[in-house]
Amino acid sequence: MQVPEDLRYTKDHEWLRVEGDEATVGITEYAAGELGDAVFVELPAAGMSLQSAQSFGVIESVKTASDLYSPAAGEVVAVNSALADKPELVNDDPYGEGWMIRIRLSDPEAASTDGERLMDAGSYRSLVEAG
Amino acid sequence: MTEPATDLQRTALVERHRQLGARLIDFAGWEMPVQYQTGILEEHRAVRERVGLFDLSHMGEVWVSGPDAGDALAYALVSDPTRLAVGRAHYSMIVAEDGGIIDDLIVYRVADERFMVVPNASNRVAVVEALEQRIGGHDAAMDDASLRTSLVAVQGPRAAELLAPLTDVDLASLKYYAIAEGHAAGVPAHIARTGYTGEDGFELFVQWEDALPVWDRLLADGEKFGIIPSGLGARDTLRLEAGMPLYGNELDRDTNPFDAGLGRVVKLDKATDFVGRAALQDVADKGPDKQLVGIVVRGRGIARHGYPLHEDAGGDEVGVVTSGAPSPTLGVPIAMGYLPPADTEVGTMVDVAIRGSMVDAEIVPLPFYKRAG
Secondary structure (H helix, E strand, O other), X not given: OOOOOOOEEOOOOEEEEEEOOEEEEEEOHHHHHHHOOEXXXXXXXXXXXXXXXXXXXXXXXXXXXXXXXXOOOEEEEEEOOHHHHOOOHHHHOOOOOOOOEEEEEOOHHHHHOOOOOOEOHHHHHHHHHOO | OOOOOOOOEOOOOHHHHHHOOOEEEEEOOEEXXXXXXXXXXXXXXXXXXXXXXXXXXXXXXXEEEXXXXXXXXXXXXXXXXXXXXXXXXXXXXXXXXXXXXXXXXXXXXXXXXXXXXXXXXXHHHHHHHHHHHHHOOOOOEEEEOXXXXXXXXXXXXXXXXXXXXXXXXXXXXOXXXXXXXXEEOOEEEEEEOOOOOOOOEEEEEEEHHHHHHHHHHHHHHHHHHXXXXXXXXXXXXXXXXXXXXXXXXXXXXXXOOOOOOOHXXXXXXXXXXXXXXXXXXXXXXXXXXXXXXXXXXXOOOOOOOOOEEEEOOXXXXXXXXXXXXXXXXXXXXXXXXXXXXXXXXXXXXXXXXXXOEEEEEEEEOOOOOOOOO
16 A cells, blocks of 8 residues: 655545645545545635635545545645546546645644644554554 | 444355455445445446446345235236246336335246245345235245345346356347246356346346355356456446436335336236225326436536435425436436426426535436447
């Protein structure tokens, strides 16, 4: 199971790639596997303000709809429009082309350190393997 | 993910499913595969384009035999099984006195005085109880063979090609909705040309343990046809595309056959009285209170079971979605639902409420998909 070292993770199986004062958000390979084939992704418009743990959209499989929760607070600056036509990118490349939104972080420093909400790759891997 | 409880029933094939990496869920109290590693979309496509293999051993098989077996079933069900030729089957329903549907099922006439009724897993107990009550007083006996019988289905355009060399039944002369007794993969079997997918295919009824050699042989010999095991998730999207109802969604105790557009199954003019006759005659005379329609979502979103249906342009809530999913074959979200009969003309636009937003949808004819030829 892929759990890239350079990302931060939440217990809701979202990942955060911090780059300066912006960050990219997606769901993990584990989450994509549990979901099954993604058929529809509902994402916010750019400009939306998010709190940490706030729902920013929905991802749907053939049988289910699941909320997506923001790993950190910030403002949405970009949305992956490729997912509108190719939701399967989330399954095929969850950490790359399956990215969902890009946010301008309210607190870049907090996002880079482990805290209550965010954990490192090792901790996330343990969480998932514990079942 | 929820873990299945330890008191679930299991088919003879559960270890095969585990070995194949299936995702097992609690379905009607049975531990069943909803999908395999391949996923629902690929399993659905396999059935449409090649052949898929299903374990349906959770379903019921109830035998009704004796000189009055046909009449007993004509009393118990809405259809008239006395009209079935030997080796033929039909789709039917069992309703309550008020006309509400207890289950939809298939009746197979295996011999003059031997019928096999196949209820849904979720209603098996209720159907057995009702049948027992209703055939009492007729010269007929009932045998619930469900837990001694496995059911393996092979469905898709290549199914006949795959099965023909493995059976002594002449598949070329086994028509749709026919059943024959013989052997499959070396074991005794009743082979029916029925299914719930909208494709050609066969349902193989075998002794409980014989599911294993049948499954293994079909999977091995089917490799050259591109067979893959297919789970209940694909079974659901396949039947939805084919416009077939699912008990618990389109059919329930508060729905009668006429609501569901299945009045043709009810034989009001059959010689025998039957349970629910008066109520259903009333519906036939006055018209149903609701009507099942097919819907294609034209806006962005997926309509699902339970989502409200509104009159177009944010009008009143007038109905409900009973089943919905993205259609792998059509590439658009499809759904079935109930609307007031006056509002059901094909082409009518409606709104589906999806997470609070109104999304455009259009009423279309059923089925959404029909196989060629």
